[in-house]
Amino acid sequence: MSVINRVAEHIHNPRELERMFREEPESFRQSFAHAWERNPDSQVLAVWNERLHYQESTAEKKTSWFQRDFITMGILAILAGICTRILFHYTEREDIAIVNLAFGVLPFIAAYFAANNRPSRHVAYTLASLFAIAIIYLNLLPMKETDSVILAYWHLPVFLWVVVGFAFTGNEYRSGRARLAYLKFNGEFGILYACMAISGMLLTGITMNLFRLVDLDITEFYFTNIVVFGAAGLAVVAAYLVSKNLKLAKNIAPYIARIFSPLVLVTLTAYLITVAWVGRSPFSDRDFLLSFNGILLGVLVVTIFSITERGFDERKNMTDYVNAALIALALIIDSVALAAIVFRLSSYGITANRLAVLGINVLIWANLIWIISAYIRLLRNRTGPSTVQDAVTKYLPIYGLWAAFVTVAFPLIF
Known part of the structure; x- marks a missing residue:
């Protein structure tokens, strides 16, 4: 059966017309005019006519823009x-x-x-x-x-x-x-x-x-x-x-997010077990505390990247469980780091560096609590993915305000 006859045959089946258009868009365009001439009173074909011709009429405008x-x-x-x-x-x-x-x-x-x-x-x-x-x-x-x-x-x-x-x-x-x-x-x-x-x-x-x-x-x-x-x-x-x-970045980004999240989770878990085994402590080792905070920032960036690449309407999947586990690990790291920073402040006094590290860790800790609580509700089917995304996006200005405060106030105070 020709495409022309198929368009006319499925004139009352919008779903089938859409499928035909997606499978053979060029053939559909070329054959649509014949079906439209034979059925000028069809509301379905009238919508298709406006759709196809609107795209053609706006092509020149899009090119100039x-x-x-x-x-x-x-x-x-x-x-x-x-x-x-x-x-x-x-x-x-x-x-x-x-x-x-x-x-x-x-x-x-x-x-x-x-x-x-x-x-x-x-x-x-x-x-x-x-x-x-x-x-x-x-x-x-x-x-x-x-x-x-x-x-x-x-x-x-x-x-x-x-x-x-x-x-x-x-x-x-x-x-x-x-x-x-x-x-x-x-x-x-x-x-x-x-x-x-x-x-x-x-x-x-x-x-x-x-x-x-x-x-x-x-x-x-x-x-x-x-x-x-x-x-x-x-x-x-x-x-x-x-x-x-550009399709290159948009097609690669979701796969990178899905691949890196579980890899980071496995690596981080192994690292924390090793650290506990060898007895390294951020309370007494300043350089180790800094590396601990670096790991925390890295985990936060990877998790946020994975969350942003998640579709609004996607159902919960394995990536959500991996991200939730990453956030939980990050929360443990941040809690330990906060305790170590408070210890160093009480033992060695207040400095600009210690106060800045304390401030960013408190901000990250609060953000992680918000994100993990949103993930718990998502995994329990009490809410959708937008709740998790809101926990990320609504917190962005706070990081900006803190960065502005440190930039402006710290050189004046210290």
Whole structure:
């Protein structure tokens, strides 16, 4: 039976028409016109007619928007490369702190998001003000690398990351789904940027060897001009590609999340058993306490990445049990770390580093409690996955506020 006859035969079966379209979209499009001419009074075919022709009428508009968006990305990528190269020059001379390089990339990614989202004036002015205040304050800090200043350098990028998220969500910055999309964007961005960076390193190696063949060493010139410029511009390009639903990152990210979560769970369990066996204690060993906190942050990042790659409507599966176990282990680690930090504070006194570590551990502990309680309700079929995702997304501004507090207040207090 021809496709034309099948369209006419199933005129009262919308489900079958949808199946035919998905299996043979081009044949369906070509044959639909004949069925539509024979059955002009069919409401089902009328809907299909509008659907197919609407797509055709908007194709030109989409193409022009894509071109304009591409030009915007190109301009911002070039500006990011130039700005980063200038900042790198001054960091080499030690006139400014190296953390200033963040301002060669993040404001331009935020500008790209703002150009796409068309935020309200209030949101746009807030974004510009936050970046301006941050760079001015950063360069008012003394260049002496005291503990409080170093803490400011470490926390400022976290604050700027939250500001970029504000640009990403635009006028929907209060929406949990918009925040979740930003977290998902970060995972996909990291995957894509890593792939592009590996390609860039291969190109760099080939270029270096080609010039060495003619007895020219361009290593310093190439790094300070091409690599620095390219690394910054590539970040804007990667943000553009991810926002355009590039299938590479979007298809790989869920599989990475599902593979890494159980691997991290097994590795972490083995590590904790080994630590208990050999008798290492974060109460007496400062370096071990720092590594303990590093593990905690790593587990939190992996788990959040896995949660963001979970579909809104997916039923609970093995990944949820793995994530819940990871969160439970992270909660144990954080509780031990908190006890060790309180012990060190009471034994050796208050310092900027100890207070900063205490603060971030308290914040993470509260977030983990929220996430694990949401997971317990999910695994007991008392709620859906959105509850777990809310426990992640609604807490993001708190991390940003803490980062801003450490950046601004600690150099003044200590």
